[in-house]
Amino acid sequence: MHLLLDRDPDGSVVLGAGTTGTPAGAGPDGGAARVDPGDLPATVADLEADQHPRWTWGDTNDWYPALLGGGVRVDRAHDLRLAHRILRLASGTATSALATAPPSTWDSLAPALAGVTRADTVRAPQAESLFDAPTPAPRDADRPDVAAELAAQLDAVAGSTAPGRLRFLLAAESAGALVAAEMHHAGLPWRTDVHDAILTAVLGPRPAEGRRPARLEALADQIRTTLDAPPSLNPDSHPDLLRAMEYAGVGARSLRKWELELIDHPVVAPLLEYKNLYRLWTANGWHWLDRWVDDGRFRTEYVVGGVVTGRWSSTGGGALQLPRSVRGAVQADPGWVLVVADAAQLEPRVLAAMAHDESMAEAGSTGDMYEGIVASGAVESRELAKVGMLGAMYGGTTGASAQVLPRLARAYPRAMGMVEDAARTGERGGVVSTWLGRTSPPPGQEWTAAQSSALDDGAADGAASQARSTARSWGRFTRNFVVQGTAAEWALCWMASIRRRLWALGPDAAPPGLAPAPFTDRPHLVFFVHDEVVVHAPAALADVVAAEVRAAAEEAGRLLFGDFPVRFPLTVAAVQAYDDAK
DNA sequence: GCTTTGTGCCAC
């Protein structure tokens, strides 16, 4: 059952207030109870053990980090902010009171940051002068009413066109919020010394502040010499560099890597190397290390549902774009291993399942799905199968991808038909939904303006083609939305299952640490990127953990797609360093 | 001086 957590304006914690079916014992008489914030972890731990409730709160990051800090892990949650966002847009709940109500504070809530508690925010020094009006305290009416919101959400789900799927989606989204907070708490093991060695090997030793590393300096000189440019030429200035290149007759219109690679000129090699190393230095160099790695852990802020499709985004340190070149610095603690697992060809498999395309699922039944497509005779090569499938899911219209599309459409009419339908719906301005019912946003101003101006009397030349182009672009978005979004749902289920299974393994025999460890004394998730997870585990449990991660993938497929014969094979490796995997 | 925009590359 749901157990609500809320705060009074004075900061005291209210437990179970207004919860429908409040469990006996939450408060003295089965109703609301007031808890001193300092006692919250202990109180939550007791209730978790006794009643195993679904902890229901406005935003997981407002509550869970402090509980984790107090050594308390919870099993289930309901994140009202995340659920609200889903239900407001979902086609399945379009007629509900929740979806038809005017926008409320729930619609304007920004995700809280796990590293920043509300108390920190309140205590933060306020920039105010004598002339500034004091910041007004939030009016009572603006305070989100958690009990009313929960009731509205449960009502919307119950009256929806597919209550089971939506309930599942909300549970998965909330489980994701728990995972995200726990991964932030645990951090990704990061060897600063190894990272520094990686940088030093290719850039030279860390330079003085404000100076280029030696290798970059040498390359800059080489670029200047090759271009016959003065020492004042700054290779970081695009206009200056392009001008110097034009003067030297290089013939490049931009500084993009792919374009430079097409050019035959002696400056290309040193310039490409410069750009490559410059990127490493600025994006993941020593400054990055100083800023984001603390005490052997990299902590980012995972933003659950940060992408419209339901994928996560992250803020801080570019966690979801960690370049391969620094992944060697991600290393397990002594006596531990990293179990790295990624789902092979996740999106095409998801597409096959949601379209109930048995032929396509069959192509993925033995292992590599692209090889399976080749084996079925649809296309000649793995590479062609891959670019063809990606083109189908992205809406590619050119090149090899477009060329094989007709053959894929003949071999897999159901799957290809589904993404085509999604594209057509988007072009018309309609919305599409994922397998569990997350719905795409309606098209925005650009689409509407383009379509209406094409219909105007005396429409400008090009208005019609502009309208078509905008419509197609939105069609590519909706086409991709259904696949990417459903893949994100699979990933949420996968992680929720992994989380539960790892917890069930029980604590390691390791001696208790000084700080309370809510879960880091047993195998735990430390990283996630769309279709890939990393588990930090005691070395002795490597095989057990690998098996659980595989079992979780099967479970996720079964929970989402039932008996439909689609497989979700993984690549799994237990390694010391992240870059040892594959 | 500040913020916004453009460029380009990284990840899936």
Place this chain on the structure above:
DNA sequence: AAACGTGGCACAAAGC
């Protein structure tokens, strides 16, 4: 100078 989806981020240049 992108084709073909979703993002984050750093830097220089442009705008205010």
